[in-house]
Amino acid sequence: MPPGTPSGQRSSGSALRSRFTNSGEVALDRDPHRRLRGQARRSDGCAESLGLVRGSGVDRPTIVADRLRGYPEPAHRAIEVSMTGDKHYYVESFGTVKLSAFRIEQSPFAHRYVTDETVFCLYCDRLYPVKMTADEDPVPNYWKLRRGVMLYDVPEKPLEVIGPDAGRLLEKVLTCRVEALPVGRARYGLACRADGTILMDGVVMRLAGDRFWYVKANGEFQSWLEAHAIGLDVEVRDPRSRVLQIQGPKSLQVLDAAIGGGLPEDFKYFHADFFDVCGQRLWVSRTGWTGEAGIEIYCNSGPAPTDHDALWVGLLACGEPFGMEFSSSSSMGLRRIESGILDNGTDIEGGSTPYGAGLGQFVKLDKDDFIGRDALETADRSQLLFGLVCATATPEAGRAVHLDGGPVGHMTAGSWSPTLDAGIGYVR
Numbered sequence: 001m002p003p004g005t006p007s008g009q010r011s012s013g014s015a016l017r018s019r020f021t022n023s024g025e026v027a028l029d030r031d032p033h034r035r036l037r038g039q040a041r042r043s044d045g046c047a048e049s050l051g052l053v054r055g056s057g058v059d060r061p062t063i064v065a066d067r068l069r070g071y072p073e074p075a076h077r078a079i080e081v082s083m084t085g086d087k088h089y090y091v092e093s094f095g096t097v098k099l100s101a102f103r104i105e106q107s108p109f110a111h112r113y114v115t116d117e118t119v120f121c122l123y124c125d126r127l128y129p130v131k132m133t134a135d136e137d138p139v140p141n142y143w144k145l146r147r148g149v150m151l152y153d154v155p156e157k158p159l160e161v162i163g164p165d166a167g168r169l170l171e172k173v174l175t176c177r178v179e180a181l182p183v184g185r186a187r188y189g190l191a192c193r194a195d196g197t198i199l200m201d202g203v204v205m206r207l208a209g210d211r212f213w214y215v216k217a218n219g220e221f222q223s224w225l226e227a228h229a230i231g232l233d234v235e236v237r238d239p240r241s242r243v244l245q246i247q248g249p250k251s252l253q254v255l256d257a258a259i260g261g262g263l264p265e266d267f268k269y270f271h272a273d274f275f276d277v278c279g280q281r282l283w284v285s286r287t288g289w290t291g292e293a294g295i296e297i298y299c300n301s302g303p304a305p306t307d308h309d310a311l312w313v314g315l316l317a318c319g320e321p322f323g324m325e326f327s328s329s330s331s332m333g334l335r336r337i338e339s340g341i342l343d344n345g346t347d348i349e350g351g352s353t354p355y356g357a358g359l360g361q362f363v364k365l366d367k368d369d370f371i372g373r374d375a376l377e378t379a380d381r382s383q384l385l386f387g388l389v390c391a392t393a394t395p396e397a398g399r400a401v402h403l404d405g406g407p408v409g410h411m412t413a414g415s416w417s418p419t420l421d422a423g424i425g426y427v428r
Contacts, residue, residue, distance in 0.1 A: 103125055104122065104125055104126070104127060105125055105126045105127070106126075106127050107126065107127065107128065107153050107155075107242060108242055108299075108308040109153045109242070109244070109308055109312055110127070110129075110153070112309075112312050112326075113129065113132070113153070113326055114129070115132070117132065117133040117134065118131070118132055118133075118328075119131035119132075119133070119134055119136075119328075122155075123155040123156075123218045124155050124156065124157035124216070124218055124219075125157075126155035126157065127155070128153060128154060128155040128329060129153060129328040129329065130328055130329050130330055130333075131328050131330050132328050136328065136330055138328075138330035138331045138333065138334055139331075139334075139418050141325075141327040141328075141330070141331035142331040142334050142335060142418055143418065144248070144323070144325065144327070144331075145247055145248050145290060145292060145327070145331050145332070145335060146248070146249075146292065146335070146419070147248070147249070148248050148249065148250050148322060148323045148324070149246060149247070149248035149249070149250040149251050149253075149254055149319060149322050149323065149324045150246070150247055150248055150324065150325060150326070150327045150331065151244065151245070151246055151315060151316065151319065151324055151325065151326045151327065152244065152245040152246075152247065152326075152327060152328075152329055152332060153244060153326070154243050154244070154245050154289075154296075154329065155243075156215050156216075156243050156296075157215070157216060157238070157241075158205075158213040158214065158215045158216070158239060158241055158243075158298065159213065159214050159215075159216060159221065159222055159225065159236060159237070159238060159239075160211070160212070160213055160235075160236070160237050160238070160239045161211075161212045161213075161214060161225065161234060161235075161236055162210060162211045162212070162234065162235050162237070163210055163232075163233050163234035163235050164210055164233045164234070165229075165232035165233045165234040166210050166211065166212050166234050167179035167181075167210075167212070168232060168234075169225065169228060169229050169232055169234050169236075170189075170204060170212055170214070171367070171368060171370060172228055172369075172370055172371060173191050173224070173225060173228055173370065173371055174189040174190065174191055174204065174214075174370065175189065175190045175191070175192060175354065175362060175363045175364060175370060175372070175373075175376075176188065176189040176190070176204070176362055176364055177364055177367050178204060178212070181204070181206045182206065183206050183207070183208060183209065184206065184271060184272055184273050185205070185206060185270060185271060185272065186203050186204065186205040186206075186270040186271070186272050186285055186286075186287060187203065187204050187205075187270060188201070188202075188203055188204075188362055189201070189202060189203065189204045189214070189362070190354055190359060190362055190363070191221070191224070191371070192353075192354070192370075192371055192372030192375075192376065193371065193372055194371060194372055194374075194375065195372070195375050196353050196354075196372045196375030196376040196379050197350070197351050197352060197353055197372075198344070198348055198352050198353065198354060198357065198359075199221075199224065200216055200217055200219060200221045200224070200344070201216075201217050201344045201348065201359075202214050202215050202216040202217055202221075203215045203270075203285075203287055205272050205283075205285060207272075207283065213239070213283075213298075217343075217344035217345065218344070218345055219344075219345065222236055222238065228371070239300075239301060239302075240301040240302075241283075241298045241299050241300065241301065242298075242299045242306075242308070243296055243297065243298055243299070244296070244297045244299075244311075244312075244315070245288055245289070245290075245294060245295070245296050245297075245332075246294060246295050246296075246297070246315070246319070246324070247288050247289075247290045247292050247293075247294035247295075247332070248290075248292050248293065248294065248324075249292060249293055250322040250323075250324070251292070251293050251294045251295055252267070252293060252295070253322055254315070254318055254319045254322055254324055255275075255277075255284065255295050257318040257319075257321070258275075258277050258278050258314065258315060258318040259275045259276055259277055260276070267286060268286060269286050269287075270285075270286060270287065271285070271286045272284065272285035272286065272287075277297060277311065277314075277315075278310065278311055278314030278315060278318070279310070279314070280300075280306055280307065280310070280311060281300075282297055282298060282299065282300065282306065282311075283297075283298040284296065284297050284298070285298075289332055289336050289341060290332055290335045290336060290339065290341075291335060291336065291338065291339020291340070291341060292335065292339075297311075297315075299311070333415065334415050334416070334417070334418065337413055337414075337415050337417070337424055337425060337426070338417050338419060338420070338424060340387065342357065342358075342359075342385075342426070343413065346397065346412050346413055347385060347412045347413055347426045347428075348385075349412065349428065352384070352385075353376065353379050353380075354376070355376075355379055355380065355381045355382065355383065356380075356382065356383060356384040356385065357383075357384070357385050358383045358385050358386075360381065363376055365377055384428055385412070385426055385427070385428045386426065386427050386428075387424070387425075387426060387427075388401075388411070388414075388424065388425050388426065388427045389420065389422050389423070389424055390422060390423035390424070390425075391422045391423070392423070393423050394414055394415060394416045394423040395411045395414030395423050395424070395425040395427075396411060396414050397411050397412060397413050397414055397425075398410060398411060399411045399414075401427045409427050409428050410427065410428060411425050411426065411427055412425070412426045412427070412428050413425050413426045414426075
């Protein structure tokens with residue numbers, strides 16, 4: 001689930017009410033500062049006043065260009081780039097970019113949906129569809145996601161850590177407990193630098209006693225693991241697994257149909273297992289980036305590669321009775337903010353500590369030493385990232401936030417919430 005904070009887990013946080021000024025800046029109102037009481041979920045499926053959490057999906061930072069903080073107008077634009085020969089893709093970006101076909105990976109499912117109008121973003125060196133057309137309205141698919149089930153082609157990238165010391169390595173680099181994690185279970189895990197700032201976030205899953213996957217957020221992390229694996233009996237490698245997400249309240253019905261029935265009743269959030277999905281043995285986790293019930297299906301590479309076409313056709317056939325359709329990740333992007341899911345690199349900015357991002361509950365200071373532990377023991381516990389609701393307009397990432405006429409922060413993400421019928425976002 002490309003990463004931020006896991007679906008179904010909330011961090012403590014405050015909610016802010018806001019309004020837009022004539023200049024387009026966001027102004028905060030003082031009186032409604034409220035401390036969240038830890039409600040896991042409101043009846044409308046939104047995080048309680050946008051209490052903060054983690055995540056996996058769209059609106060993750062594109063690495064084709066730098067984000068422009070405080071840019072006076074929205075900086076998005078579509079750029080046509082040539083990948084190979086007469087193949088063209090559109091990358092949503094913030095400036096002119098150069099793409100190398102040797103470094104950038106197109107999805108094996110792309111030919112099933114790509115058109116001349118498809119807009120892609122780049123994440124973990126993988127292209128993924130953020131819009132099917134430049135002017136796509138995400139709201140219709142948003143409601144299909146919330147009320148039914150949708151299929152998404154996502155760019156998240158697991159790293160495999162395998163060997164007798166696999167658990168030991170992950171205990172060293174992650175702030176959560178790993179070695180006690182049962183086989184077939186997953187857990188949200190932060191990796192920090194020595195100064196306690198967040199380097200990476202993701203979901204760690206145990207496939208076997210000495211075999212783990214860490215499904216990471218955007219950015220380089222394999223070299224970090226390899227550097228800290230020196231002297232340990234462990235191997236770090238890229239399994240080159242592509243991922244499909246099936247999200248929505250009917251997602252488990254689709255999975256049950258795809259495995260021929262018999263889905264275990266105890267297949268709960270952050271559980272994972274191997275299943276014969278449409279006739280192919282695949283790893284499936286109860287995770288996602290929407291705050292809805294959902295699963296992620298991990299394809300195989302190597303000597304027994306997944307037949308991607310057969311999987312795609314089979315899943316859509318199994319999902320047809322439940323109304324499942326394919327969607328770009330734009331509908332997922334709306335939902336992840338509503339449900340309080342954070343994105344590493346935008347909401348979790350460079351220099352953020354777990355406490356500043358509202359993720360302190362994922363730091364286990366009582367476990368054995370891990371990278372950043374000493375710094376985190378004495379770190380400021382003040383939270384710097386908050387949810388915001390704006391009834392008058394849609395907040396935009398990069399906009400300044402003002403209180404009593406002076407700047408107090410900036411928006412890291414914003415969108416219109418169809419459920420709340422209001423603008424929502426995160427302010428730091």
